[in-house]
């Protein structure tokens with residue numbers, strides 16, 4: 001069994017299969033601006049994210065990329081400055097106070113990095129899981145709590161206080177607490193941040209098992225890139241925008257041998273912008289602006305100073321190698337974000 005690294009020739013994710021009408025998490029052009037002492041920080045700069053019902057997705061990014069800001073919005077603790085943020089049909093821009101409380105109790109469940117934020121220290125594991133069920137007046141609270149502790153492999157900890165459990169056991173109990181009220185969506189913020197590598201892998205596998213068993217839509221936010229080994233889809237967040245995503249799948253060859261394949265895609269927004277991966281930018285020393293060329297099956301990107309490989313320029317290009325298309329054009333790079341919609345050409349390649 002082999003695991004292939006993401007291919008360097010990356011793909012644009014706009015060509016995905018047909019999608020159902022209503023995802024469980026939908027962020028469109030999401031913006032969050034903080035103003036402190038007159039200085040503006042754009043923590044989210046038009047972020048796009050779509051997570052289908054029942055999917056498990058990891059959102060990975062460096063410190064300061066906007067992960068916590070996004071999670072605060074999705075958990076209903078903070079409001080966006082602009083754009084769209086919808087979770088299980090709830091519009092988080094307009095949600096009123098009472099609906100927000102109901103949303104936090106029943107629609108979403110949370111697992112935080114700090115065990116102290118997940119569990120009450122003076123309650124046993126079973127009592128911690130039963131607590132959210134008490135708040136919603138669910139029947140058979142003890143039975144449900146034990147069932148969940150069993151699913152998470154910590155039934156033997158039912159009578160223990162958090163201080164009598166390991167970090168990994170505490171996080172398993174925290175997952176049980178988070179899904180006790182059968183939320184539509186589970187949000188996990190650095191759930192393995194305080195754990196060693198082996199325990200982290202166990203907790204991530206538990207999140208995957210709970211997702212598979214209960215169908216709860218799951219978003220794991222982390223700076224740990226190894227999370228991508230545990231989920232089928234990992235989305236990268238960079239400078240407050242989703243930049244690339246890695247899709248993993250298992251293939252079986254004609255001899256019945258299974259292998260895991262990972263492919264990396266650039267995320268294309270609704271107006272055609274995407275972020276060039278930093279290693280691409282560095283290796284070609286791309287800066288300020290680049291040349292673009294539309295080819296029959298791909299788009300070429302060249303440094304400003306170079307001469308593009310001849311592209312198709314109308315019927316005269318002939319020779320049957322390319323279909324007629326527009327001439328190369330320029331794109332202006334904002335950091336490493338190429339606005340490829342800038343300018344347009346007609347069929348003869350004339351700039352409009």
Ligand SMILES: Nc1ncnc2c1ncn2[C@@H]1O[C@H](COP(=O)(O)OP(=O)(O)OP(=O)(O)O)[C@@H](O)[C@H]1O
Nearest residue numbers: 034036041043062063064065066067068069070223
């Ligand atoms: N309340 C706030 N006021 C001002 N700026 C903020 C606030 N919260 C976040 N920021 C800024 O927004 C940007 C994104 O921060 P955020 O905490 O979302 O990043 P992160 O990816 O979660 O980082 P980390 O992994 O370190 O927690 C950073 O530049 C941060 O300094």
